[in-house]
Amino acid sequence: MMLKEIAEKISKAGKIAILPHISADGDALGSCLALGLALRKAGKDVAVFSEEEVPAVYGFLPGLDMLKVYKSGGCEAEETVSGCKSGKDECSMDIMPFDLVIALDTGDMDRLGKRAALFNSTENTVNIDHHTTNTEFAAINYVDVHASAVGEIIYRLVEIMGISLDRDISTCLYVAISTDTGGFRYSNTTSDTHRIAANLVDRGIDVAAISQRVFDSTSLPKVRLMGEVINSLELLQDGKVAFCAVTREMLEKSGAKEEDCDGLVNIGRNIEGVEVSVLLKQLDHKLVKANLRSKEYVDVAAIANIFNGGGHKRAAGFTFEGQIDDIKNRILDKIGEVLK
Numbered sequence: 001m002m003l004k005e006i007a008e009k010i011s012k013a014g015k016i017a018i019l020p021h022i023s024a025d026g027d028a029l030g031s032c033l034a035l036g037l038a039l040r041k042a043g044k045d046v047a048v049f050s051e052e053e054v055p056a057v058y059g060f061l062p063g064l065d066m067l068k069v070y071k072s073g074g075c076e077a078e079e080t081v082s083g084c085k086s087g088k089d090e091c092s093m094d095i096m097p098f099d100l101v102i103a104l105d106t107g108d109m110d111r112l113g114k115r116a117a118l119f120n121s122t123e124n125t126v127n128i129d130h131h132t133t134n135t136e137f138a139a140i141n142y143v144d145v146h147a148s149a150v151g152e153i154i155y156r157l158v159e160i161m162g163i164s165l166d167r168d169i170s171t172c173l174y175v176a177i178s179t180d181t182g183g184f185r186y187s188n189t190t191s192d193t194h195r196i197a198a199n200l201v202d203r204g205i206d207v208a209a210i211s212q213r214v215f216d217s218t219s220l221p222k223v224r225l226m227g228e229v230i231n232s233l234e235l236l237q238d239g240k241v242a243f244c245a246v247t248r249e250m251l252e253k254s255g256a257k258e259e260d261c262d263g264l265v266n267i268g269r270n271i272e273g274v275e276v277s278v279l280l281k282q283l284d285h286k287l288v289k290a291n292l293r294s295k296e297y298v299d300v301a302a303i304a305n306i307f308n309g310g311g312h313k314r315a316a317g318f319t320f321e322g323q324i325d326d327i328k329n330r331i332l333d334k335i336g337e338v339l340k
């Protein structure tokens, strides 16, 4: 499947829905809003539906006025950004039907959560992604595992569609690409990544302000949570594996929110000698979310896959039914099998 075919499909549609994955991150949100802004410029009727409120850190992104938090059976103009009311008081658009639904940065149907119903409301579905574990769940699938971020693919798609990049679209794409590459530091960063970023900078985006907001702004509750996580840290397998946990009690004690757990897995990964870092987060009394990161050679997507999760070689995750202690040894065994 070529991007040109997706561009043609889009050009034939009038009303388009764009969906990021659940717990949308910088790449998912930045890509969805960039594509949404571009399609709106091309005269399309566009809505972006997220599963949850947008994390406060991304509250400055252009185009958030077209984002709605999806509720099954309708959308409500609740808070679309953590702590801020949406600019719109009510849905300006009926939820269904859409001519085309596009999922971005979404490895499989489970990652659409409740919005799977919306996705399946039409046969015209598109899946644009870069996860190695993508299940090609749409009618049209475009998966480029060499793209550092879906933002890179959207950059190319917008170019193919002949829509001019403006400052707002460029800001969203820059957030998408810079977050998925950890600020152009991870191994997925290529010369293409930098060339695209250079072109975005040429559109007049404020790199320092964006970076400050995305990378160098931490709430006090998050700093407190980091302290709790550091206290839970264990080094195992000759110091090659770092284990951390986030319990509901820790979240309550620190006053932190779910979104504050973002990036905490890197605390373990950044320790000298650690190859794999695992962060286990208690979602509720029976669900645990595992975040996995590796530094040089362990394919954590393959490990996550064993537990029905997915992701990238150096960053992956899965959800598990049980308690933190139940899953810990099982993951450790799997990691032990592939550690040098």
Ligand SMILES: [Mn+2]
Pocket (backbone or CB within 6 Å): 027, 028, 105, 130, 148, 149, 150, 180
């Ligand atoms: Mn991504």
